[in-house]
Amino acid sequence: MRGPNSTSSLIASGQFVIRIGPFSIRIHSAIPSVQQGIIELYSAYPILPPDTFCDFYVRLIQPAGVRRFFRKQVLFAFDQFIPFKPLPYVQAFPFFEWGLNWCISGYSHRFLIIHAAVVERNGKALILPGAPGSGKSTLCAALINNGWRLLSDELTLMDRATGHVVPVPRPVSLKNESISVIADTFPFCQFSPVVHDTLKGSVCLMKPPSESVSKADQTALPCLVVFPKYRAESSLSLSAVPKAEAFMRLADLSFNYSVLGAQGFETMLGLVNSCQAYDFIYDGDFNHASDLFVQLLDDVR
Amino acid sequence: MKWKIYRSFPIQFVSFGYESVAFHHGSGETHYLDKDTSLVLSIISGSEFAISEPELLSIFIDSEGNLDKQSLNSVLDQLCKLKIIESI
Amino acid sequence: MMPDLLNEYLMLKAKDSIDSNSDWELLLRQARSAGVLARLTFFQKKFLLFNPPQHFAYHLDSAETYWLSQKRIVKWELHNLLQVFELLNIRLILLKGTAYSASGLNAGLGRVFSDIDILVPKTQLKQVKDALKWHGWLPEPMDNYDQRYYEQWMHELPPLRHIKRGTSLDIHHNILPQTCNLYPDAELLLKAAVKITDTDYWVLAPEDMVLHSASHLFWGGEFENGLRDLSDIDLLLREFSGNDPSFWENLHHRAEMLGLGKPLFYALRYTTKILATPVPDSVIEASTVYAGGGKNRVMDYLFSQALKPHHSSCMDSLTGFARWLLFLRSHWLKMPLHILVPHLIRKAWFRLTDNTKTT
Numbered sequence: 073m074r075g076p077n078s079t080s081s082l083i084a085s086g087q088f089v090i091r092i093g094p095f096s097i098r099i100h101s102a103i104p105s106v107q108q109g110i111i112e113l114y115s116a117y118p119i120l121p122p123d124t125f126c127d128f129y130v131r132l133i134q135p136a137g138v139r140r141f142f143r144k145q146v147l148f149a150f151d152q153f154i155p156f157k158p159l160p161y162v163q164a165f166p167f168f169e170w171g172l173n174w175c176i177s178g179y180s181h182r183f184l185i186i187h188a189a190v191v192e193r194n195g196k197a198l199i200l201p202g203a204p205g206s207g208k209s210t211l212c213a214a215l216i217n218n219g220w221r222l223l224s225d226e227l228t229l230m231d232r233a234t235g236h237v238v239p240v241p242r243p244v245s246l247k248n249e250s251i252s253v254i255a256d257t258f259p260f261c262q263f264s265p266v267v268h269d270t271l272k273g274s275v276c277l278m279k280p281p282s283e284s285v286s287k288a289d290q291t292a293l294p295c296l297v298v299f300p301k302y303r304a305e306s307s308l309s310l311s312a313v314p315k316a317e318a319f320m321r322l323a324d325l326s327f328n329y330s331v332l333g334a335q336g337f338e339t340m341l342g343l344v345n346s347c348q349a350y351d352f353i354y355d356g357d358f359n360h361a362s363d364l365f366v367q368l369l370d371d372v373r
Numbered sequence: 374m375k376w377k378i379y380r381s382f383p384i385q386f387v388s389f390g391y392e393s394v395a396f397h398h399g400s401g402e403t404h405y406l407d408k409d410t411s412l413v414l415s416i417i418s419g420s421e422f423a424i425s426e427p428e429l430l431s432i433f434i435d436s437e438g439n440l441d442k443q444s445l446n447s448v449l450d451q452l453c454k455l456k457i458i459e460s461i
Numbered sequence: 462m463m464p465d466l467l468n469e470y471l472m473l474k475a476k477d478s479i480d481s482n483s484d485w486e487l488l489l490r491q492a493r494s495a496g497v498l499a500r501l502t503f504f505q506k507k508f509l510l511f512n513p514p515q516h517f518a519y520h521l522d523s524a525e526t527y528w529l530s531q532k533r534i535v536k537w538e539l540h541n542l543l544q545v546f547e548l549l550n551i552r553l554i555l556l557k558g559t560a561y562s563a564s565g566l567n568a569g570l571g572r573v574f575s576d577i578d579i580l581v582p583k584t585q586l587k588q589v590k591d592a593l594k595w596h597g598w599l600p601e602p603m604d605n606y607d608q609r610y611y612e613q614w615m616h617e618l619p620p621l622r623h624i625k626r627g628t629s630l631d632i633h634h635n636i637l638p639q640t641c642n643l644y645p646d647a648e649l650l651l652k653a654a655v656k657i658t659d660t661d662y663w664v665l666a667p668e669d670m671v672l673h674s675a676s677h678l679f680w681g682g683e684f685e686n687g688l689r690d691l692s693d694i695d696l697l698l699r700e701f702s703g704n705d706p707s708f709w710e711n712l713h714h715r716a717e718m719l720g721l722g723k724p725l726f727y728a729l730r731y732t733t734k735i736l737a738t739p740v741p742d743s744v745i746e747a748s749t750v751y752a753g754g755g756k757n758r759v760m761d762y763l764f765s766q767a768l769k770p771h772h773s774s775c776m777d778s779l780t781g782f783a784r785w786l787l788f789l790r791s792h793w794l795k796m797p798l799h800i801l802v803p804h805l806i807r808k809a810w811f812r813l814t815d816n817t818k819t820t
Contacts, residue, residue, distance in 0.1 A: 125489075
């Protein structure tokens with residue numbers, strides 16, 4: 073097993089290559105928190121030789137000048153392109169995660185990419201689209217500790233050619249109250265340090281179960297779309313969403329639907345035709361939610 | 374005024390029960406069409422010749438619809454703004 | 462120095478010796494930063510120039526998908542613009558990438574461009590601007606300095622943006638600014654414009670299209686997409702000369718008539734040197750009448766540096782300096798000194814305060 077020292081030096085020299093779902097990613101950073109985050113949360117991922125063809129080359133670097141020392145900042149670079157303004161240095165590891173999401177969702181038009189968590193059971197995929205306030209990541213984190221396999225917590229990749237959901241498992245991103253909820257409910261999970269005062273509030277990342285990484289090459293058939301809405305102290309409610317409405321809501325939540333044009337339309341048609349869609353209001357009872365979803369999934373086909 | 378499906382670019386629409394979604398190959402936009410709009414559009418697109426408002430109203434009433442003149446005008450106006458139909 | 466793989470491809474040569482994954486990844490990165498990844502897609506699909514492994518091909522497909530979406534957006538925009546121009550009874554004359562794409566030229570394949578460029582006679586500018594405003598194309602908000610810069614010195618209006626669609630439109634009344642030491646007669650360009658078959662769109666005559674592209678690259682001073690722009694010229698020259706045997710002669714005469722011999726000289730010199738464009742020796746020889754005395758070696762060095770892909774693997778420490786010199790030169794060519802200095806200071810200030818750029 074590779075020691076952390078050698079991983080750190082590989083990351084520092086730009087020779088660290090990792091396989092995440094269908095992508096090979098080259099990660100280059102001299103920043104300790106980035107190296108540490110990768111060592112801890114990506115330990116189960118296949119590490120590839122440095123001369124592997126990489127789909128994305130990402131760097132986390134410090135800007136030149138006074139911001140190197142005073143009110144330190146960090147920049148995200150996609151090869152030589154810097155798409156975002158700098159963030160506070162302490163946010164380097166979450167910045168890596170957000171930046172990588174941006175790269176994948178902007179440059180992988182082989183897939184229709186929906187802003188949704190997606191989990192799998194018995195080869196069938198349950199898609200949880202992430203409108204604001206949905207609590208999808210929290211629900212996703214709970215489900216994957218309850219027998220569901222994580223395919224993704226942010227980016228649902230629909231393969232345009234096959235109509236299957238392609239896994240791209242990554243650490244699950246949690247924020248604010250949901251951090252303590254998940255940490256308390258599943259104390260055996262591994263988490264990154266919490267970073268405060270980001271644009272999303274306090275954030276932290278949960279290590280994905282190793283099975284989701286080892287089975288990352290196994291795709292799933294989309295069967296169920298559930299639009300979650302977390303509402304404290306409400307009773308559980310499930311209501312069917314008509315397909316035309318589901319189509320439009322999913323298109324709105326897609327990163328590249330309009331870029332794909334007619335192809336996007338066809339792929340979305342396939343998705344909507346093969347899935348039942350529901351609105352789901354819940355109060356945070358994960359077990360109840362999971363049981364309900366299992367039942368719904370079993371009823372499919 | 375007579376109406377026809379927009380001729381410069383294909384309009385692709387798919388029904389789900391009474392509602393439909395339409396993809397405009399020119400603008401690249403996708404639109405949700407409610408029950409009445411879907412029916413009006415399918416009548417116009419199914420007609421070989423350009424179709425006038427009185428004709429539309431009578432076909433509509435014959436099929437399943439319950440649409441008055443004002444509502445029909447509003448549907449036609451919406452479809453025209455989206456460049457899904459055009460007047461001849 | 463890492464191999465300049467991108468140049469090899471843009472020379473339309475099949476390179477069999479790329480078989481290492483590192484080389485493929487480097488090519489991907491160079492092509493992406495040079496803005497020609499989608500163009501490589503067409504080199505592969507239409508011209509069957511090379512056979513990439515699947516992992517590389519996925520990126521070509523993705524770039525092509527993006528290009529198709531841009532093409533669709535432009536096509537729709539032109540469709541809407543045409544309706545306004547038909548009302549005005551003024552020809553809709555397309556320039557640059559818009560023209561290549563609408564004409565179905567090879568230079569348009571895989572060429573992604575964000576703005577639409579059109580040419581309007583100076584005397585009809587106000588009429589066009591007013592009609593477009595009525596139909597939703599509004600000028601971008603601009604401070605007084607920039608406003609004056611455009612009105613006094615530029616050959617184009619400040620860009621318009623469509624209020625609903627967000628697309629950007631550049632209206633030119635000439636192909637170079639009027640303060641430039643080279644200022645072709647716009648009337649000649651308009652007179653020679655040709656209609657694209659089976660459409661109501663117009664473009665510049667082939668020779669004028671080449672000269673415009675050459676002037677834009679060698680007098681414009683912006684080299685961020687230099688290699689891509691040079692590749693445009695290369696593709697235009699190859700296609701036009703292939704279609705018409707008298708093209709080279711027409712090009713030479715036209716350059717003389719428009720006073721654009723110098724840009725032509727540079728275009729022929731650097732497309733042949735860098736991209737091995739098949740220009741007949743006699744044509745190159747004829748263009749040397751426009752060559753500056755003795756400066757060639759310096760310009761060769763500057764331009765060959767500036768026209769490399771903007772990628773760290775292709776640059777050495779002098780490349781940035783060469784680009785800066787050429788940038789200065791282009792402004793000197795375009796502007797009197799008393800305007801140039803304050804303008805450059807202002808531009809430099811904006812560049813310093815904006816750190817969302819490339820490393």
